[in-house]
Amino acid sequence: MKILSKEQIYEGDRLTAERQNVSSTDLMERAGTAIFNWMHMRMQGAQVPIHVFCGIGNNGGDGLVLARHLITHGYNVITYIVNCGNGRSKDFLVNYDRIKNVTKDWPKLLTCKEDFPEIHVDDIIVDAVFGIGLNRAVDPWIQELFVHFKSTGAFTLSIDIPSGLYTDKPIEPESSAVMANYTLSFQAPKLIFFLPETAEHSTQWEVLDIGIDRDYLMSTETEVELISKHEVLPFYKRRDKFSHKGDFGHGLIIGGSKGKMGAVVLATKGMLSAGAGLATAYIPECGYTVLQTAVPEAMALTDDGDDYIEDLEFEFEPTAIGIGVGLGTDPKTITAFEHFLKLNKAPLVIDADALNILSLSKKLLKLLPEGSILTPHPKELERLIGQWDNDFEKLDKTSEFSSKHKVSVVIKGANTITVHGNKKYVNTSGNPGMATGGAGDVLTGVITGLICQGYPPIEATLFGVYLHGRSADLALEDYGYQSLLASHIADGLGEAFIDLFKQPEQEQQQEPEPEKEAQQRRKAKRARR
Ligand SMILES: NC(=O)C1=CN([C@@H]2O[C@H](COP(=O)(O)OP(=O)(O)OC[C@H]3O[C@@H](n4cnc5c(N)ncnc54)[C@H](O)[C@@H]3O)[C@@H](O)[C@H]2O)[C@@H](O)CC1
Numbered sequence: 001m002k003i004l005s006k007e008q009i010y011e012g013d014r015l016t017a018e019r020q021n022v023s024s025t026d027l028m029e030r031a032g033t034a035i036f037n038w039m040h041m042r043m044q045g046a047q048v049p050i051h052v053f054c055g056i057g058n059n060g061g062d063g064l065v066l067a068r069h070l071i072t073h074g075y076n077v078i079t080y081i082v083n084c085g086n087g088r089s090k091d092f093l094v095n096y097d098r099i100k101n102v103t104k105d106w107p108k109l110l111t112c113k114e115d116f117p118e119i120h121v122d123d124i125i126v127d128a129v130f131g132i133g134l135n136r137a138v139d140p141w142i143q144e145l146f147v148h149f150k151s152t153g154a155f156t157l158s159i160d161i162p163s164g165l166y167t168d169k170p171i172e173p174e175s176s177a178v179m180a181n182y183t184l185s186f187q188a189p190k191l192i193f194f195l196p197e198t199a200e201h202s203t204q205w206e207v208l209d210i211g212i213d214r215d216y217l218m219s220t221e222t223e224v225e226l227i228s229k230h231e232v233l234p235f236y237k238r239r240d241k242f243s244h245k246g247d248f249g250h251g252l253i254i255g256g257s258k259g260k261m262g263a264v265v266l267a268t269k270g271m272l273s274a275g276a277g278l279a280t281a282y283i284p285e286c287g288y289t290v291l292q293t294a295v296p297e298a299m300a301l302t303d304d305g306d307d308y309i310e311d312l313e314f315e316f317e318p319t320a321i322g323i324g325v326g327l328g329t330d331p332k333t334i335t336a337f338e339h340f341l342k343l344n345k346a347p348l349v350i351d352a353d354a355l356n357i358l359s360l361s362k363k364l365l366k367l368l369p370e371g372s373i374l375t376p377h378p379k380e381l382e383r384l385i386g387q388w389d390n391d392f393e394k395l396d397k398t399s400e401f402s403s404k405h406k407v408s409v410v411i412k413g414a415n416t417i418t419v420h421g422n423k424k425y426v427n428t429s430g431n432p433g434m435a436t437g438g439a440g441d442v443l444t445g446v447i448t449g450l451i452c453q454g455y456p457p458i459e460a461t462l463f464g465v466y467l468h469g470r471s472a473d474l475a476l477e478d479y480g481y482q483s484l485l486a487s488h489i490a491d492g493l494g495e496a497f498i499d500l501f502k503q504p505e506q507e508q509q510q511e512p513e514p515e516k517e518a519q520q521r522r523k524a525k526r527a528r529r
């Protein structure tokens with residue numbers, strides 16, 4: 001799913017009005033009605049007080065449309081205008097008139113703190129103060145209003161985005177934006193729903209279709225894309241009946257040092273589970289028995305070094321190489337790594353200590369083959385690209401790094417983001433159970449295993465990141481967040497592949513709720529027994 005920029009959203013609105021021969025007021029009517037339908041379906045006329053706070057732009061206009069429909073359907077509605085300036089938008093004014101036609105309780109004007117209404121914890125707040133048009137710091141009294149929302153403990157539903165958040169830059173201070181319980185966003189989710197600094201403002205979200213022109217949505221190239229089953233399914237390569245292991249590549253995992261051999265075991269398992277035809281692990285001597293015992297399907301090549309890799313020489317041409325897991329940063333390993341990079345021709349997936357070595361010796365970046373995949377967690381990323389002040393700067397710097405060195409960078413974390421030049425791909429699978437040692441090693445193996453089978457590196461990465469997270473989501477059913485281990489992710493990869501062809505994608509994108517999903521699956525499983 002595409003994540004449009006603010007400018008693209010405005011352009012989509014404009015083109016839709018033009019091509020469908022509707023006015024912007026009609027579009028606002030659609031938007032407000034979509035929100036109303038969503039609420040009406042869930043509330044079924046319940047008389048809970050609903051406080052609708054409207055700004056004076058089009059987001060406020062959406063709020064007025066919603067309030068009008070709620071009123072005409074007999075809901076208990078109190079409407080407020082957060083009077084934050086003079087520039088009332090045309091469609092706001094149209095709907096300001098329309099609401100006055102359906103009720104004698106005209107919207108209450110709020111201009112300062114003293115006007116704040118009392119809100120009970122069981123009431124509902126609808127936040128239609130600012131949408132994507134926020135273009136300057138929020139007035140202190142309105143910031144206080146947002147704090148007031150939160151202090152009431154009432155359920156807060158934000159329209160389009162939580163008010164006070166910019167779509168393309170950070171906010172300061174944090175309290176200047178609404179903390180929504182739920183956000184109903186028009187047509188496409190916003191990038192801020194996925195970034196660590198802003199995601200908590202909209203923990204749950206959903207996209208409502210307001211009929212933006214299909215051609216425009218299809219043909220518009222966006223900088224950011226959301227990756228879910230729908231996006232990765234077309235990557236899937238079917239297996240021919242007469243295929244043999246030679247068709248699926250020979251992957252090599254290079255890594256390991258004394259006490260860190262498990263990392264290689266996990267990566268090798270991940271690579272095999274992703275479908276590599278043959279797997280070899282290149283490890284220091286001390287890892288030989290560990291590897292051969294833990295992964296009987298894999299071959300082992302040992303380095304001359306006992307406890308860590310010192311030479312890094314082998315005599316076959318792997319289809320793809322995953323390097324760095326458990327590698328260590330001994331000076332001899334660093335020299336061997338440099339030597340290896342000078343000779344290597346295979347596509348690379350670079351992780352963990354191989355990334356740390358690159359950070360220590362940045363000149364080595366020049367030796368990376370074009371299209372290499374780097375899979376840093378945030379600390380490793382910081383060593384590579386330097387510090388950042390906020391999530392937007394982090395993405396910009398990573399894009400710059402990616403373009404400069406012609407590599408793709410997988411920023412691991414909740415909503416892993418793969419940066420490929422100017423493009424950013426936000427993954428939707430995965431859960432906090434993955435915050436466990438070794439999960440990243442498995443990912444390195446999975447991506448390497450997919451490249452082995454002929455997936456272009458960027459597709460292998462997006463697909464691998466998705467499958468890895470999905471495997472962890474499915475494993476929650478048996479292990480929950482706390483007991484999920486990296487090896488469960490490798491073991492469950494098959495289920496993630498099978499799951500690609502199960503149940504159609506949900507119509508509306510929603511923040512995945514793996515714990516809830518796992519509960520439902522557990523229930524279904526019990527019922528089957
Ligand atoms: N453009 C369209 O046709 C549609 C727009 N929609 C809604 O319109 C929203 C965007 O509307 P707008 O562009 O009017 O902008 P908003 O309503 O998001 O922005 C607030 C308005 O207040 C002003 N403003 C910005 N920052 C401010 C601040 N800190 N303090 C006080 N005033 C400030 C802006 O100049 C703008 O006029 C979307 O988020 C969505 O909710 C929907 O109705 C769907 C159709």
Ligand SMILES: [K+]
Binds near residue numbers: 127128131162163
């Ligand atoms: K809003």
